[in-house]
Amino acid sequence: MAGLFSPGLFAGKVALVTGGGTGIGRAIAGQLVELGAAVTVAARRPEPLRQTAAELTAAGPGRCHHLQADIRREQDVLRMVETVLERDGALHLLVNNGGGQFVSPAADISRNGWRAVIETNLTGTFTVCQTAHRLHMRQHGGAVVNIIADMFRGFPLMAHTGASRAAVENLTRTLAVEWAHDGVRVNAVAPGVIYSASAAANYADGLLEQCAGELPARRCGTTHEVAAAVCFLLSPGASYVSGATLRVDGAASLYARQLHRVPAHDRLPPYRGRAGPTGRAEPAAGSGRSRDREW
Ligand SMILES: CCCCC/C=C/C(=O)SCCNC(=O)CCNC(=O)[C@H](O)C(C)(C)COP(=O)(O)OP(=O)(O)OC[C@H]1O[C@@H](n2cnc3c(N)ncnc32)[C@H](O)[C@@H]1OP(=O)(O)O
Ligand SMILES: NC(=O)C1=CN([C@@H]2O[C@H](COP(=O)(O)OP(=O)(O)OC[C@H]3O[C@@H](n4cnc5c(N)ncnc54)[C@H](OP(=O)(O)O)[C@@H]3O)[C@@H](O)[C@H]2O)C=CC1
DSSP: OOOOOOOOOTTOOEEEEEETTTHHHHHHHHHHHHHHHHEEEEEEEEEHHHHHHHHHHHHHHHEEEEEETTTTEEEEEEEEHHHHHHHHOOOOOEOOOOOOOOOOOOOGGGGGHHHHIIEEEIHHHHHHHHHHHHIIIHHOOOOEEEEESBBBOTTTBBBBHHHHHHHHHHHHHHHHHGGGGGTTTEEEEEOOOOHHHHHHHTTTTTTHHHHHSTTTTTOOOHHHHHHHHHHHHHSGGGGGGGSSSEETTTTGGGGGOOOOOOOOOOOOOOOOOOSSSSOOOOOOSSOOOHHOOOO
């Protein structure tokens, strides 16, 4: 990625990246440090955070701190933002990348499973945005990027994440308008299928590779490709971009591939009106089972 952005682009800037210890978040933090920022990575597991912070600081020229925080816990979020402000004296750049979900048919998602994903992806993101705004950005401005997902045509087998990411996209637009007056820009980045260790582990049995073969790009995206888009949106080059969603998916969201394939069936019978052209009601097409489902 060397040379893509001007060296020192983010020198003197303070950034917070949730979920910054691994995968896409780590790549974002890495690029910000490479461009001179003082970055804090925050998540629940201390070890990946510690290792990422050490490696990124060693690479410089910026620096990377780490902080344990669960974005589902309001107290953690408050402490996280306060710590950054006390240590670095500002918070210019916020990336809400922490999140996750699991693969499940909507019919089988437990109430607690639904709540876990919504509270992480939606409520967690909102809480971090609101806290950063209240404690600093309202007075001083800033730039926020929310990581969402390719949920534009629904998200079969991940209804919880589809619903929460769509909500965050809408939240992004609302905040872009409400906070323009405070000098805060808010944008979203929607990654398609991105190769990260976590994605490979959570979408096992070659699912990721299978998806990749069916994408317009015929490959997964890289974490660095997402990071580059985020850095652009955080940079002064995007000073007139707010409320936007940048899709980093190699056109996957425009293509008919779906993780879930609908098996052949005739359970959605057509409506044929009260009477056909002959004046008689048209007979229902398909099997007896199809007719059973007319209601
Ligand atoms: C095919 C390619 C598409 C690529 C698109 C996107 C890819 C990515 O986003 S990859 C990287 C994201 N990383 C992850 O998603 C990390 C793994 N996921 C999680 O950590 C969880 O999904 C989480 C967000 C729900 C974590 O919540 P947590 O509170 O830590 O989890 P709990 O163990 O306490 O469970 C709460 C609740 O959720 C149910 N549940 C959790 N995992 C599953 C599962 N795999 N299947 C079914 N249900 C699950 C769990 O059972 C709990 O509910 P109850 O049992 O009813 O109490
Ligand atoms: N890879 C892909 O194809 C896609 C990924 N995404 C999204 O991009 C983001 C990064 O994904 P990726 O890098 O692939 O996967 P990772 O699992 O590596 O990233 C998710 C990060 O979020 C952190 N996190 C999860 N829950 C919480 C929480 N409650 N509080 C704080 N941090 C939390 C995790 O750390 P910890 O568990 O230690 O808290 C982890 O570092 C995620 O939101 C993901 O859903 C969206 C579309 C596609």
